[in-house]
Amino acid sequence: VMSGKRxxxxxxxxxxxxxxxxxxxxxxxxxxxxxxxxxSEVNVILDRVNRFSVPATRLLTQLQTDLDVLSREMERxxxxxxxxxxxxxxxxxxxxxxEVLTSEALKLSELAEKSEDAPGKDWARTWTKDFRVSLxxxxxxxxxxxxxxxxxxxxxxxxxxxxxxxxxxxxKREVARAQSENERSLRxxxxxxxxxxxxxxxxxxxxxxxLVGLSLFLAWLGERALRPLSELTRVASEIARRGIRKEDKTxxxxxxxxxxxxxxxxxxEFHRMTTALLERERTVEVQKDRLATMGQLNExxxxxxxxxxxxxxxxxxxxxxxxxxxxxxxxxLLGVGRQEVLGxxxxxxxxxxxxxLRA
Numbered sequence: 001v002m003s004g005k006r007x008x009x010x011x012x013x014x015x016x017x018x019x020x021x022x023x024x025x026x027x028x029x030x031x032x033x034x035x036x037x038x039x040s041e042v043n044v045i046l047d048r049v050n051r052f053s054v055p056a057t058r059l060l061t062q063l064q065t066d067l068d069v070l071s072r073e074m075e076r077x078x079x080x081x082x083x084x085x086x087x088x089x090x091x092x093x094x095x096x097x098x099e100v101l102t103s104e105a106l107k108l109s110e111l112a113e114k115s116e117d118a119p120g121k122d123w124a125r126t127w128t129k130d131f132r133v134s135l136x137x138x139x140x141x142x143x144x145x146x147x148x149x150x151x152x153x154x155x156x157x158x159x160x161x162x163x164x165x166x167x168x169x170x171x172k173r174e175v176a177r178a179q180s181e182n183e184r185s186l187r188x189x190x191x192x193x194x195x196x197x198x199x200x201x202x203x204x205x206x207x208x209x210x211l212v213g214l215s216l217f218l219a220w221l222g223e224r225a226l227r228p229l230s231e232l233t234r235v236a237s238e239i240a241r242r243g244i245r246k247e248d249k250t251x252x253x254x255x256x257x258x259x260x261x262x263x264x265x266x267x268x269e270f271h272r273m274t275t276a277l278l279e280r281e282r283t284v285e286v287q288k289d290r291l292a293t294m295g296q297l298n299e300x301x302x303x304x305x306x307x308x309x310x311x312x313x314x315x316x317x318x319x320x321x322x323x324x325x326x327x328x329x330x331x332x333l334l335g336v337g338r339q340e341v342l343g344x345x346x347x348x349x350x351x352x353x354x355x356x357l358r359a
Contacts, residue, residue: 017222020214020221024214024215027211034203035204038199042200045189049193052111052112056108057179060108060175060179060182061179062104063104063108064176066104067101067168070093070101071168073094074093074168077090078091078146080161091146092143092146098139105131109125109129112125112128113125124178124182127174127178131171134167138168138171141160141164144156145164148160236270304327305327308329308330311323311326320345321345322346325342326338326342
């Protein structure tokens with residue numbers, strides 16, 4: 001459908017496409033920025049886990065192993081099963097084992113102090129204080145038990161032994177509780193990281209779908225807007241090759257009246273140009289018909305003129321005139337045929353030269 005009404009301010013197709021491209025760029029930048037933020041957040045969570053939870057797991061596992069070694073060593077040096085053996089002598093707790101237990105508790109405390117943003121730092125700080133108190137109590141009871149056994153004070157030894165076993169079991173429970181808390185913190189950290197990764201995946205899928213949709217819309221907009229150009233090019237090529245015809249108007253691409261962009265404006269202007277050319281072509285044809293009719297009339301008048309009539313055409317170089325037309329009376333008077341003298345110089349026609357020179 002073509003409209004003959006001129007649209008003064010066409011909507012810019014370039015602006016539309018540029019707008020879509022800008023929107024694509026903005027969404028790409030926002031998506032990339034948000035993705036980088038989420039990735040950095042996941043990295044921070046995993047870094048906290050690696051800086052505290054993983055080393056704490058290793059320390060607690062080693063501490064549990066050392067407590068098992070402590071239990072065996074205490075059974076061998078101060079165990080109640082050896083009290084009746086006359087050849088057995090009570091011995092103090094090995095210094096290296098004390099240093100190992102103290103060092104591991106101190107390392108866990110230092111690890112909690114360094115990891116200010118670690119998810120398990122609070123329980124670690126409280127736990128290390130309680131464990132160090134229990135360890136000091138255990139070492140004190142161990143020394144008291146050894147002295148009571150050396151003095152052969154079995155009553156005190158029995159009392160200290162019960163407390164000694166209770167503190168030792170409490171230390172093992174505290175280590176087990178610490179491992180449970182650390183595992184919970186570790187799971188929470190990985191759960192948060194997994195949640196962030198899930199959110200990141202969902203968001204990236206949504207952003208990808210949006211970008212694909214905008215890209216398809218851009219492709220559709222460009223194809224819809226530029227589709228008439230191929231038809232206009234084909235029609236223009238045919239008109240340039242063979243000239244304009246009436247049926248060329250029917251070959252122009254149809255456009256919606258609501259479309260108002262550069263390509264649509266070009267198509268409408270091309271339609272107006274084609275219409276104007278066809279009108280001019282029609283006017284030229286009418287003028288040709290009129291000229292042909294007038295030519296026939298002039299020829300009839302010339303042939304039927306009662307006197308001899310010769311039409312001469314002056315030459316641009318100033319030479320002798322050219323015989324352009326003559327009637328039947330002139331043919332009889334000159335004694336020559338019409339086809340013999342048409343296009344010849346007037347001076348070259350013997351009977352006509354005298355008239356020309358006198359004129």
